[in-house]
Amino acid sequence: MSAIQTKPPLTLRLCEPRGFCAGVDRAIQIVVLALKRYGAPVYVRHEIVHNKYVVDGLRQMGAVFVRELDAIPDDGQPVVFSAHGVPKTVPAEAERREMLYLDATCPLVSKVHKQAMRHMRLGRTVLLVGHRGHPEVVGTMGQLPEGTVVLIETEEDVAAFEPADPAALGFVTQTTLSVDDTAGIIAALQAKFPEMQAPASESICYATTNRQDAVKASAPGTDLFFIVGAPNSSNSRRLVEVAEKAGSKRGLLLQGPADVPLDDLMPGHVIGMSAGASAPEVLTDAILDALRERFDLRIELVQTAIENENFPVMRALRDVSLTKEDMAFVNGDRPLAGERTL
Missing domain, CATH: 3.40.1010.20 (4-hydroxy-3-methylbut-2-enyl diphosphate reductase, catalytic domain)
Structure with a gap:
């Protein structure tokens, strides 16, 4: 035996x-709902969220991912802006071309945009703590005129930064940073520039x-x-x-x-x-x-926490019905194997 x-x-x-967080869930819902309402193709500028599996699944459903709006033909189909946010020049270009666009920017990223614009309205140079080249950072910097935002990536950047008016500074941060690392950078900024103003509420989501x-x-x-x-x-x-x-x-x-x-x-x-x-x-x-x-x-x-946040989609899509299968995809439960179409 x-x-x-x-x-x-x-x-x-x-x-x-x-x-999945509420912002990601909302962004994916927007693409799926747009496909249901308008049919394929639905164009998406950049990856809707940073996950190949999600992007590939949406592509199977009829989403077409593009780097910039100039890759989209004038066919009347909608374009969705990613959850990371976009510079103001992007919706302005969409409006110039009379494109139908749906902004899937996470509301918490939009909140950072508003915080940065408030600093600028109050006459402050805006310091953005974040990673150069990340789509969210590009989008946030693109909310304000060129030269009014200074990117701070490290404590070394803090040491090297010499503003024209140290009493007229305000900071915001990228929403997806390390809490501990960011705390060190902010502490260094506050020690060097004690009059620097914080955002009205926490930027990290x-x-x-x-x-x-x-x-x-x-x-x-x-x-x-x-x-x-x-x-x-x-x-x-x-x-x-x-x-x-x-x-x-x-x-x-x-x-x-x-x-x-x-x-x-x-x-x-x-x-x-x-x-x-x-x-x-x-x-x-x-x-x-x-x-x-x-x-x-x-x-x-x-x-360590219970999350029950929910960010609703825009009004234009709220009356579109999703099937149980659609919702499984939105919630991240699409099977690994097999194709899926609308």
Whole structure:
């Protein structure tokens, strides 16, 4: 009689909250609702959110992703602006061409735009703490006249910055930054420019903060920490950094189950897992399934917040009905295998 084969044990600390935030959910809904209302194609300027799986799924449904508006023909079909926000020149160009456009900018990003414009109206030079070239930073800087926004990426930038009027400064931040790293930069700014004005409310969004808090609570003592997300997702990359700073031996960004380093996992290991705000839950589920095939998986849920935020879509789309299948896609539950069409 052969011995019963048992799987080696593996403990996984699963973070909650994780995955889609209200802004991402709203942006995806807008594209799906536009496809239902106007039919294909629906053009989308840049990736609607930073996740290849989501973008590929929307492309299958009839979305056409473009870098700039000049790639869109004058065919009367709508264009959607991504959740990251766009410079003011983009809707101005759409209006000049009499294009139908739908702005899927996250309301929390729009809030940062308003905070920056308020600083400018009050005569302040605007300091934007963020990462150069990120679409959200490009969009925020594009709300104000050229030369009125100074990008601050590091504490070294703070040391090098010499404004014309140190008493007339105001700052805002990108919404997806590391809370701890940003705190250090802001502290350096406040120490150097004590008269600098803060925004009326926190710029880093609730979802970024909540996901980082859950990772901090889970990371100490873990051998590996998996973050489900895309390489071009700022909030996902920040989660990898947060995990390592909070005590994980190694953080790793996974786009899907094929990226799981199964050969690096040893019996008795403790690993952590979370997902960036643009990563659908189906990818997390697929990674869990891949781990269960190899290990006797023990899951410990680490919950640090409950999220119930909901951002409604624009009025023009609110009367469009979605099927159960449509909603599954919007909520990140589209199956990994198989095509999907409207």
